[in-house]
Amino acid sequence: MRAVDEDIVGYIVGESKPYSASIVSSRPLMLGEYVEIRYNGIHVIGLVQASISGSYVIDETLSPEDLRRVINIHRGDETTIYYRGYIKILGDPEDLRIPPTPPPPGIEVRRASRKTLSKIFSPEGPQWARIGTLLRNPDVEVRVDLNKVVQRHLAILAMTGMGKSNLVSLLAREILRRGGTCFIFDYHGEYTGLSFQGLPKPNVIKARINPRYLSWQELARIIGVRYGAKNQENIIKKCKDEVDYSSNGGRSYLDQMISCAKREGQLSRRSEIAKASEAVIESIEANRGFLQRIIDDEAKDITEQSVIGTINVIDLTGLASSSQADAVVSHWLGRILEERKSAIWRGSSKIPHPVVTVLEEAHIYLSTERETLTKPRAEHIAREGRKFGVGLIVVSQRPRGLDPDVLSQMGSMAVMRIVQPEDQAHIARASETLTQEILEQLPGLNVGEAILLGHWVRMPAVVKVDHVVEKTSGVDIDAVSEWISSKRHDNTDNRGNAYKR
Numbered sequence: 001m002r003a004v005d006e007d008i009v010g011y012i013v014g015e016s017k018p019y020s021a022s023i024v025s026s027r028p029l030m031l032g033e034y035v036e037i038r039y040n041g042i043h044v045i046g047l048v049q050a051s052i053s054g055s056y057v058i059d060e061t062l063s064p065e066d067l068r069r070v071i072n073i074h075r076g077d078e079t080t081i082y083y084r085g086y087i088k089i090l091g092d093p094e095d096l097r098i099p100p101t102p103p104p105p106g107i108e109v110r111r112a113s114r115k116t117l118s119k120i121f122s123p124e125g126p127q128w129a130r131i132g133t134l135l136r137n138p139d140v141e142v143r144v145d146l147n148k149v150v151q152r153h154l155a156i157l158a159m160t161g162m163g164k165s166n167l168v169s170l171l172a173r174e175i176l177r178r179g180g181t182c183f184i185f186d187y188h189g190e191y192t193g194l195s196f197q198g199l200p201k202p203n204v205i206k207a208r209i210n211p212r213y214l215s216w217q218e219l220a221r222i223i224g225v226r227y228g229a230k231n232q233e234n235i236i237k238k239c240k241d242e243v244d245y246s247s248n249g250g251r252s253y254l255d256q257m258i259s260c261a262k263r264e265g266q267l268s269r270r271s272e273i274a275k276a277s278e279a280v281i282e283s284i285e286a287n288r289g290f291l292q293r294i295i296d297d298e299a300k301d302i303t304e305q306s307v308i309g310t311i312n313v314i315d316l317t318g319l320a321s322s323s324q325a326d327a328v329v330s331h332w333l334g335r336i337l338e339e340r341k342s343a344i345w346r347g348s349s350k351i352p353h354p355v356v357t358v359l360e361e362a363h364i365y366l367s368t369e370r371e372t373l374t375k376p377r378a379e380h381i382a383r384e385g386r387k388f389g390v391g392l393i394v395v396s397q398r399p400r401g402l403d404p405d406v407l408s409q410m411g412s413m414a415v416m417r418i419v420q421p422e423d424q425a426h427i428a429r430a431s432e433t434l435t436q437e438i439l440e441q442l443p444g445l446n447v448g449e450a451i452l453l454g455h456w457v458r459m460p461a462v463v464k465v466d467h468v469v470e471k472t473s474g475v476d477i478d479a480v481s482e483w484i485s486s487k488r489h490d491n492t493d494n495r496g497n498a499y500k501r
């Protein structure tokens with residue numbers, strides 16, 4: 001009997017709704033704590049979304065002297081303190097439906113049992129991958145549905161250093177364990193060393209592309225022609241058509257482009273075309289060293305550089321600008337989707353199984369502020385990827401910079417600490433599941449703590465994400481230890497001549 005009483009955390013008070021209720025409790029409630037409520041044959045789970053405490057006797061209108069007296073009299077007397085909470089009712093534990101009637105006042109609210117929580121958050125089946133544990137119930141595993149990541153996509157959003165890339169690494173490991181394939185667009189080169197014991201090593205791909213496989217827009221961005229510079233774009237378009245289908249006569253692709261652009265300028269009577277021709281040639285010449293590194297007439301199609309059943313890391317660190325990275329990412333996403341369409345429609349493809357693509361620093365490619373080549377591709381994948389087995393994970397520490405159309409297509413979210421109200425509001429506008437109450441919790445989260453929402457979980461989950469120790473790159477640098485260690489080496493050198501010159 002006593003054990004049951006200890007599970008009671010409080011009672012329903014005031015006016016409730018089928019999806020929310022207030023409670024008065026005998027102990028402080030923890031944000032993110034789950035409770036169970038039973039009434040009129042209904043059984044529901046609730047999530048504590050606000051926790052308030054106050055005193056019946058310590059009044060803010062008291063003078064400092066009176067306050068001191070009151071505090072002395074009531075010191076240690078728990079009965080003078082009250083705790084209140086606001087609960088979001090998530091639904092019944094079986095089919096997660098919101099009840100038809102609200103819980104009436106006076107009904108007991110119990111701490112959710114481990115059994116109930118495990119049934120909700122740790123379903124069985126190969127698509128369910130462990131991601132961590134409930135923040136307030138560390139004995140309950142939280143598993144996410146990887147099928148839903150492919151079918152409905154995912155956004156991972158948080159301030160810098162809060163654990164986004166750690167979560168990406170964890171998901172990549174779980175996909176790899178199941179024989180799946182990922183493509184990570186690695187803007188900072190932090191995944192190239194990611195390696196899990198007993199699993200295939202990552203396939204690191206330097207951005208090297210055969211220009212013949214690029215669209216003219218992609219080639220224009222890589223060469224450095226600005227978006228909307230119409231005359232220059234027309235020259236690129238025309239010359240690309242010509243050079244793609246001509247025999248090279250021993251000359252490089254870039255040299256052929258220069259000859260063609262030069263001719264276009266000379267043939268035209270319009271001075272703006274002559275200027276545009278010069279500008280195109282100048283762009284190619286100015287970037288030649290860099291262009292030679294990524295443009296390769298002999299390179300195979302990118303899908304032939306991919307390995308199925310591994311983490312393919314597309315290393316974007318060698319690229320000179322974000323618009324070049326945009327062109328490369330757009331090209332990859334376009335080719336991946338084409339190959340998946342071919343797998344479904346024709347039954348033959350270089351990418352025969354569903355894949356997950358990960359866009360780190362997604363605000364660069366899916367910007368609210370400017371047009372990019374990746375945006376329409378990502379929208380296409382977000383809308384149709386589920387039919388062809390292409391999942392998209394967008395990762396960003398600047399959510400307000402993310403295109404709202406793409407963001408609203410992301411069926412699931414992992415949101416970690418975010419304090420900027422603008423970022424919070426932008427995510428809330430794009431998401432049906434992110435309520436004001438959840439937003440208010442975001443500043444209180446610590447590193448590795450996340451709120452999981454949407455299709456990939458059965459109910460919103462407040463989680464401590466597992467730490468992936470294999471991901472060593474991207475960790476915060478301990479500068480002081482490095483300095484001390486280097487100083488020790490220097491000292492040895494000075495005193496003991498440990499190093500030969």
Ligand SMILES: Nc1ncnc2c1ncn2[C@@H]1O[C@H](COP(=O)(O)OP(=O)(O)OP(=O)(O)O)[C@@H](O)[C@H]1O
Binds near residue numbers: 164476
């Ligand atoms: N779940 C976790 N448990 C413990 N430590 C973690 C966890 N997640 C991340 N960390 C640590 O926090 C630091 C930052 O993590 P991570 O690189 O994943 O953050 P991020 O959000 O991707 O940052 P950035 O915005 O700079 O890309 C790392 O040192 C990492 O080891």
Ligand SMILES: [Mg+2]
Binds near residue numbers: 164165166
């Ligand atoms: Mg990161």
